[in-house]
Amino acid sequence: MRPMLATPADAVPSTDLWRHEVKWDGMRALIDIRDHQVRVFSRTERDITVAFPEFVSQAAGLIDFEDLLLDAEVVVMHQGRPSFSSLAERFNVVDATTAQQLAATAPVTAMVFDVLRVMGTPVMGQTWTARRTMLESIDITSRWVTVPPVFTDGHSLLAATADQGIEGIVSKRIDATYRPGARSDDWLKSVHRRTGSYVIVGWRREKGRSALGSVLLAEPTSAGLAYRGRVGSGLAGRRGVALAQQLLPLRRDDNPTVTGVPVEDARDCIWVEPAIVADVEFHGLSEAGRLRQPSWRGVRADLEPADLFATAASEQEDE
Structure with a gap:
């Protein structure tokens, strides 16, 4: 399955029908957990699990779950900001030994922002609000996995990301369902560059x-x-x-x-x-x-x- 994609925004939406998230400068990934086994897929459906041993480790905690499908942005943080160049080195890795070495020097974090399946039941047909409530009820936070906050004021968030040198924001309609592989107007991205x-x-x-x-x-x-x-x-x-x-x-x-x-x-x-x-x-x-x-x-x-x-x-x- 391919993830849902955002459309470039003409302006940041400001009504109560929208919530806003930081747009992390990383690479999109779907984290698929079945029978306590973790697999990671790129936005083009390529299995990239070997590149990210952090997520399959006991310490990350993801293997404690029986069945989940999570949508996330994988980032390497450097001095409080995502470093895309450091992350690019990780995505090219197909050797487990090299991946373990890079995990020690450039560890990744999964910024999880959506849940698409829970205990074998797809939830993509539910609204963003319902899925967000589910996501926040699941304790997946660890050193390598986090659920970033959402905000009601998109304009203030966009200004804050500019001050911090972060890429921008993504605005999402709270009544929108999840459409795999679609580039939808229900998700709008506003970027500084x-x-x-x-x-x-x-x-x-x-x-x-x-x-x-x-x-x-x-x-x-x-x-x-x-x-x-x-x-x-x-x-x-x-x-x-x-x-x-x-x-x-x-x-x-x-x-x-x-x-x-x-x-x-x-x-x-x-x-x-x-x-x-x-x-x-x-x-x-x-x-x-x-x-x-x-x-x-x-x-x-x-x-x-x-x-x-x-x-x-x-x-x-x-x-």
Whole structure:
């Protein structure tokens, strides 16, 4: 099952029909507990349990429950704020030993905000208020699992998250049911800086050096891959080295049918197969459709280009 998704808000809703939560800068996960066995799934239904040994440990307490399905955002906290770059290292892990080592140096927390099944009975058809009451009645809190509070004043919460350097807020209708896999207007997200997922289609070296300096990004659309610009900010040092190692085996001789690439960006570009999805932060798009002031966040090991194409197709159907 895929989780319900929020729609970008034009404005923070302010009526009593809404409640508001902090939008944590992490990665979405469904935590599925059956017969005291814990499994963790990404938003694309990939089993990522091995990457998060914290959640299956006795100390986390989740295995004490017989049957639950929880919706959560998994984060790595650093100095009181989520660190997406630290979390990105965790999502790529498929080796249990490495996962245990990272759990000691960059432990995760599951910010649980919804319950979808209780004792074998789905509760997604119930209202947000009813599900929230159920969630708060279940004692799942531990060092690695928490249920963050909800707020009635979305505008004040949005201002507070800006002051604290947190991504933004999610506003939810209290009478809304849970719609798996749907991007719904019943959930609205308000963010201070936009975040997007794009496909890496090429890279360029640093000027006068052989090291990776920036990557070229494209957005999957119903018409194919549309160029959205280059990002180099945030790729210095080890991040750039690690990314270059991932891209080298994907090298190809020509542009992988990306439209709208300017000559100056294509010059000296090392093209790659469009196989890796990455997240960037940016301040909107320019009139030419380019990312404004983008900065690197990390590779999305939980997403594939096909997922972005599927999202683009569904959004076109909704128009």
